[in-house]
Amino acid sequence: xxxxxxxxxxxxxxxxxxxxxxxxxxxxxxxxxxxxxxxxxxxxxxxxxxxxxxxxxxxxxxxxxxxxxxxxxxxxxxxxxxxxxxxxxxxxxxxxxxxxxxxxxxxxxxxxxxxxxxxxxxxxxxxxxxxxxxxxxxxxxxxxxxxxxxxxxxxxxxxxxxxxxxxxxxxxxxxxxxxxxxxxxxxxxxxxxxxxxxxxxxxxxxxxxxxxxxxxxxxxxxxxxxxxxxxxxxxxxxxxxxxxxxxxxxxxxxxxxxxxxxxxxxxxxxxxxxxxxxxxxxxxxxxxxxxxxxxxxxxxxxxxxxxxxxxxxxxxxxxxxxxxxxxx
Numbered sequence: 001x002x003x004x005x006x007x008x009x010x011x012x013x014x015x016x017x018x019x020x021x022x023x024x025x026x027x028x029x030x031x032x033x034x035x036x037x038x039x040x041x042x043x044x045x046x047x048x049x050x051x052x053x054x055x056x057x058x059x060x061x062x063x064x065x066x067x068x069x070x071x072x073x074x075x076x077x078x079x080x081x082x083x084x085x086x087x088x089x090x091x092x093x094x095x096x097x098x099x100x101x102x103x104x105x106x107x108x109x110x111x112x113x114x115x116x117x118x119x120x121x122x123x124x125x126x127x128x129x130x131x132x133x134x135x136x137x138x139x140x141x142x143x144x145x146x147x148x149x150x151x152x153x154x155x156x157x158x159x160x161x162x163x164x165x166x167x168x169x170x171x172x173x174x175x176x177x178x179x180x181x182x183x184x185x186x187x188x189x190x191x192x193x194x195x196x197x198x199x200x201x202x203x204x205x206x207x208x209x210x211x212x213x214x215x216x217x218x219x220x221x222x223x224x225x226x227x228x229x230x231x232x233x234x235x236x237x238x239x240x241x242x243x244x245x246x247x248x249x250x251x252x253x254x255x256x257x258x259x260x261x262x263x264x265x266x267x268x269x270x271x272x273x274x275x276x277x278x279x280x281x282x283x284x285x286x287x288x289x290x291x292x293x294x295x296x297x298x299x300x301x302x303x304x305x306x307x308x309x310x311x312x313x314x315x316x317x318x319x320x321x322x323x324x325x326x327x328x
Contacts, residue, residue, distance in 0.1 A: 020202075021204045024066065025242075025257070025291045025305065025307050029050065029287065030048065030068065030309065032102060034181065034206060035118070035169075035179050035208065036100075036102040036120040036166060037104045037118035038116075039081040039102040039103065039118060040072035040106070041116065044072065046068075046069070046313045047068065047069040047070075048310060048312065049066065049067045049309065050289075050308070050310075051309075052305065053305065054305045055303070055304075061088075062088075062090070064086070065086045066085050066086075067083060067084045068083035069082055070082075078103065079102070079103070079116070080102070081101075081102045082099070082100065082101055083100045084097070084099055094127065096124065096127075098122050098124040099124075101122075102118060103118060105118070113172070113173050114171070115170070115171050120166035123164070124163075124188070127159045128159065162189065162190060162201070163188065164185075165185040165186050166183040167185060174212075175211060175214070176211050177211075179208055179209065180205070180207045182203055183203065187201060203235070204235040205233070205234045206232065207231075207232045209229070210229035212227050213226040222249070222250060225247070226245065226247055227248065228245050229243075232262075238261075240262075243257065243260065244257025251282040252279070255277075255278045256275060256277055256278070259274045259276060259293070260273070261273055272296055275293075276293045276294070278291040279291075285314055290308055291306065292305070293305035
């Protein structure tokens with residue numbers, strides 16, 4: 001079948017690049033995306049949204065949004081939540097949307113320790129927008145025109161939908177937390193070919209944790225804490241480790257994270273890929289977050305990556321939850 005170079009580029013991107021999950025620098029502000037066990041883990045109910053803008057210095061726009069709502073059900077010792085992920089690439093007009101339903105069961109192991117196992121059911125849709133491509137049989141050289149119609153059957157196969165499952169766990173007390181999650185337990189097929197196509201969505205593993213060190217001040221009403229957090233992620237041959245710290249004083253916090261690539265893909269791969277700066281501001285029941293990723297690799301000319309987030313925490317509609325862990 002006749003294809004032009006643009007089609008081939010999109011084809012290989014679809015297999016190699018778009019099978020990788022979006023990630024967020026502010027994983028501590030959207031912990032439900034990191035691990036479904038955080039569902040209902042805050043004291044009460046919570047909703048929030050985050051926007052990630054990547055490499056805006058190029059003509060290659062890459063944007064990701066994540067919205068969530070979750071609450072604790074006191075009568076069932078459970079957290080229940082829903083979230084929507086949207087990921088869009090401007091050049092190829094590729095779009096990925098996923099709806100998630102999360103459930104976490106809250107188990108109190110002792111007076112101080114909690115254990116939250118969890119599961120997620122998801123419905124995803126990937127749209128490749130092949131109708132925006134110019135194919136060879138549309139170029140009528142003899143007539144000097146572009147035909148709006150094409151006989152290529154792939155044009156009608158520009159989208160795919162799938163069902164997916166994820167799971168996670170979380171162990172924590174007031175100052176220490178550790179957890180893990182695995183996404184795409186079903187390894188869904190995301191090939192755009194109706195017959196014979198096999199492109200499996202690789203499983204995404206994350207191991208994460210942190211420690212909160214409280215400090216005393218002259219005034220009892222002051223809240224002064226130091227957080228040490230890490231997040232290791234792996235999908236197929238690619239992995240990433242976020243390691244950093246931030247200081248929280250009353251309603252404002254500042255921090256820095258370093259991003260490492262533990263596994264070397266090739267000889268030119270960078271081990272230390274970026275330094276990520278972050279700040280949070282708490283105002284009443286709102287939390288506002290901003291982060292900027294300063295690239296240290298060959299992507300320095302892309303102007304980096306920035307994220308803006310906002311969340312709102314309110315009294316649970318279904319009963320007050322336990323003390324939240326020190327991840328946020």
